[in-house]
Structure formats: structure tokens, C-alpha cells
Amino acid sequence: MTNPPSEPGTVADVAHDRTIPFARPLLGEEERQAAAAVLDGHILTHGPQVAAFEAAFAKRLGVRHAVALSSCTAGLHLALVAKGIGPGDDVVVPAMTHVATAHAVEHCGARVVFADVEAETGCLDPEAVAKAVTSRTRAIIPVHYLGLPCDMDRLSAIADEADAALIEDAATGLGALWKDRPAGTIGTCGVFSFYPTKHMTTLEGGMLITNDDTLSATVRKQRAFGYDKTLGERTLPGLYDIDTLGWNYRMNEVQAAIGLHQLDRLDGFLASRATNAKLLAERLGDLPGARLFPFVHGARRSGHFCVNVTLDPNSAIRREDLMAHLQSRGVGFSVHYPIALPASRYYAERLDRNSGAFPATHWPVANWIAQRTLSLPCGPHLVEGDVETIAWAVREFFGKE
Numbered sequence: 234m235t236n237p238p239s240e241p242g243t244v245a246d247v248a249h250d251r252t253i254p255f256a257r258p259l260l261g262e263e264e265r266q267a268a269a270a271v272l273d274g275h276i277l278t279h280g281p282q283v284a285a286f287e288a289a290f291a292k293r294l295g296v297r298h299a300v301a302l303s304s305c306t307a308g309l310h311l312a313l314v315a316k317g318i319g320p321g322d323d324v325v326v327p328a329m330t331h332v333a334t335a336h337a338v339e340h341c342g343a344r345v346v347f348a349d350v351e352a353e354t355g356c357l358d359p360e361a362v363a364k365a366v367t368s369r370t371r372a373i374i375p376v377h378y379l380g381l382p383c384d385m386d387r388l389s390a391i392a393d394e395a396d397a398a399l400i401e402d403a404a405t406g407l408g409a410l411w412k413d414r415p416a417g418t419i420g421t422c423g424v425f426s427f428y429p430t431k432h433m434t435t436l437e438g439g440m441l442i443t444n445d446d447t448l449s450a451t452v453r454k455q456r457a458f459g460y461d462k463t464l465g466e467r468t469l470p471g472l473y474d475i476d477t478l479g480w481n482y483r484m485n486e487v488q489a490a491i492g493l494h495q496l497d498r499l500d501g502f503l504a505s506r507a508t509n510a511k512l513l514a515e516r517l518g519d520l521p522g523a524r525l526f527p528f529v530h531g532a533r534r535s536g537h538f539c540v541n542v543t544l545d546p547n548s549a550i551r552r553e554d555l556m557a558h559l560q561s562r563g564v565g566f567s568v569h570y571p572i573a574l575p576a577s578r579y580y581a582e583r584l585d586r587n588s589g590a591f592p593a594t595h596w597p598v599a600n601w602i603a604q605r606t607l608s609l610p611c612g613p614h615l616v617e618g619d620v621e622t623i624a625w626a627v628r629e630f631f632g633k634e
């Protein structure tokens with residue numbers, strides 16, 4: 234990577250030999266060999282790699298159960314199904330999240346109730362949740378926004394009071410801490426994503442963790458069609474009964490073999506993310522008309538999914554201009570998330586049908602973030618000089634280089 238020269242005025246002429254990607258999975262020789270070993274064998278699914286990955290993940294997070302799945306979305310869906318949530322029930326979801334969080338509720342036939350997020354963190358706002366909870370509420374899904382945990386004390390208290398499940402969407406929450414407890418271990422269950430941009434990857438994949446024996450057993454059964462016997466439990470091959478509705482949401486053996494090695498490397502990945510994020514945040518702490526969401530907030534410690542620059546509501550700066558500038562400088566970025574879900578075409582229609590039209594101002598913080606935030610890279614794929622280049626490009630845009 235060509236570093237920008239230190240002298241102001243010449244930066245526009247820098248020829249970058251590479252675009253810094255927002256994220257890039259780091260898959261090495263060990264992952265390759267592990268995948269090849271599975272392919273050379275005859276057990277491609279239902280096998281020992283998945284069992285070993287689940288055991289290692291549960292041990293690392295300090296929970297009784299980990300259930301490997303085809304995605305985080307599948308885990309959110311099954312968690313709701315396993316809690317018996319369906320038509321006639323409400324589930325409170327942040328208005329600022331990936332659509333998977335809300336779609337999981339829709340798939341159960343329950344009603345999505347959106348609550349706004351905190352302006353300081355982007356995490357689900359307990360006050361908004363308290364207002365959204367009714368006698369129909371059966372679950373609350375806090376999303377640990379970009380790696381920072383939600384206020385789990387207050388959300389747990391609200392969930393307990395409402396007798397509702399607290400399902401942590403920890404898709405971007407690996408490595409995050411709430412009072413020294415890992416995000417994902419505090420509520421009824423937590424669900425992680427191993428999509429390629431995440432803290433570790435199994436290509437696609439997810440993991441549900443819980444200390445609830447019944448929930449774990451139900452999810453395990455429902456991820457595999459609702460068979461009453463697993464492959465290992467069948468005395469005669471091919472013979473089973475079906476005692477519940479299920480899906481095919483399994484993780485396969487290649488994914489799990491890769492996941493085991495990614496898990497071994499997770500501490501290194503997290504350390505690198507923390508270092509990059511802190512360096513970048515230090516360099517971007519004084520941008521006029523913009524702010525960064527914190528990595529530490531009270532009892533919350535981030536797992537550093539990204540560094541997000543959010544333009545102030547009244548700033549005259551246009552996010553599209555910042556994007557175009559970064560593109561011209563070879564700096565990758567992403568947006569989390571590009572639309573407040575109640576304003577998305579699908580959910581706007583649902584809200585109209587079910588509850589009368591809501592103005593966009595109903596979720597002001599989510600709408601502001603959706604329109605004005607930009608996520609910068611901090612992953613372990615960054616090489617020496619990248620953080621400096623990213624900081625330089627952003628500062629240049631803000632006239633601060």
C-alpha cells in the first residue's frame with residue numbers, strides 16, 4: 234500500500250496500488266487443510282466437526298450449550314419458534330438493525346414492534362422498549378450495535394417484568410463484554426453470525442448459545458426437520474419419526490472445520506481489531522460536525538466490529554460526498570444499516586396495514602443513523618499503514634489533514 238505523503242497539498246496525487254476493503258476474511262493454510270480433510274472423508278454433515286466446534290464455542294463463551302446453524306438469521310428464527318412465539322404475539326426489535334432481526338419475527342407470524350435506539354450508542358434504547366412493551370410482548374431482541382453491548386441490566390429487568398424472552402442478536406457482538414460477561418450470554422440466548430465480514434467466519438454460518446437445556450434441545454431438533462432421533466441415535470439407519478415442525482438450518486462439516494481454526498485465531502483477530510479501532514478513533518476524534526460511537530460506555534466494552542463516523546443531524550456535510558471521496562482514495566467502507574427498518578418498503582407497508590401509518594419521526598434516532606452513518610474498516614485484514622491511510626483520507630475530506 235502506498236502511504237499518503239506527509240506533506241499537505243500532494244495527497245491528491247497519490248497513486249494507490251490497492252483499495253483497502255471494508256472487511257476481508259482471513260483464511261489460511263490450516264483452514265484450507267481442515268476443509269480438504271473433511272472433503273477427503275465421507276462425513277459431510279451431522280458429524281464430528283460440528284460437535285467439536287459447538288463444544289469449543291460453548292467453552293469459550295462459558296455456556297452450557299452452543300448449537301451450530303446455517304446462519305444467525307436461522308438462529309434468531311429458531312429461538313423465537315422454540316419459545317413458542319407466533320401469531321398474536323409481539324416482539325420488540327430495534328428500528329436500527331439488519332433486516333434479519335425483524336424478518337425472523339415475521340417468519341414466526343408474530344408482530345414486529347420497532348423501538349428506537351440510543352443516540353449515544355445506536356443500541357436498543359431501554360426507555361423506548363419500556364414504552365413499546367404490552368401484554369402481547371413475548372420477546373425482546375437487543376442488537377449489540379456494531380459490537381457494543383446494549384444496556385443488559387435495564388433490558389433484562391424489562392423482559393423479566395413482562396415475562397418475555399430476551400434474545401440477544403450478537404451477530405456483530407463477538408468479543409464484546411457487559412460487566413465482564415460476554416455479550417450473548419446474558420439473555421435467554423444469544424445468536425452469532427459467521428458471515429465473511431464478521432469477527433470470524435465459516436463462510437455462512439451462525440451459533441446459538443444458551444444455558445437453557447430445553448431451549449437448546451428444541452433448537453437442535455428444529456434445525457434438522459424435527460426428527461425425533463439424530464443420525465447417531467438411530468439404531469437402524471433411515472428410521473425415525475418426526476415429532477415437531479422443523480427446518481434444514483444445519484451447519485455442514487466443512488464450515489465447522491473452518492470455524493474451529495477461526496476460533497483458535499479469534500483472540501488475535503480481536504486484539505488486532507481493538508488496536509486498529511483505537512488508533513483510528515484517536516485520529517478521528519476531532520472531526521467537525523461528526524461523531525464516533527464509543528467503544529466503552531459504562532459497563533459496556535465493544536468487540537470493535539468497525540469504526541463508525543456519524544454526521545451530526547444538522548451538519549451540512551453530505552454522506553454521499555464523504556463516500557465518493559473515500560472511494561477516490563481507495564478506502565473501503567460500509568453502512569450499518571442503510572435504512573431504519575420501519576421506513577423500509579416492506580415494513581412501512583406492514584405497519585400501515587397493522588397499526589396505522591407512523592411518521593418517520595417515530596424512530597428519530599434510527600432514521601438519523603441510517604441517513605448519516607458510515608462504517609470504516611478496523612479488521613485484522615488491515616496491513617501496516619492502512620489505519621493511517623484511512624484516517625488521512627477522512628481527515629482530508631473534513632479539511633483536517
Ligand SMILES: Cc1ncc(COP(=O)(O)O)c(C=O)c1O
Pocket residue numbers: 304305306307330331333334376402404405425426427428438439
Ligand atoms: C445485527 C444483525 N443480525 C443478523 C444478521 C444476519 O446474520 P446472518 O447473515 O448470519 O444470517 C446480521 C448480518 O449482518 C446482522 O448485522
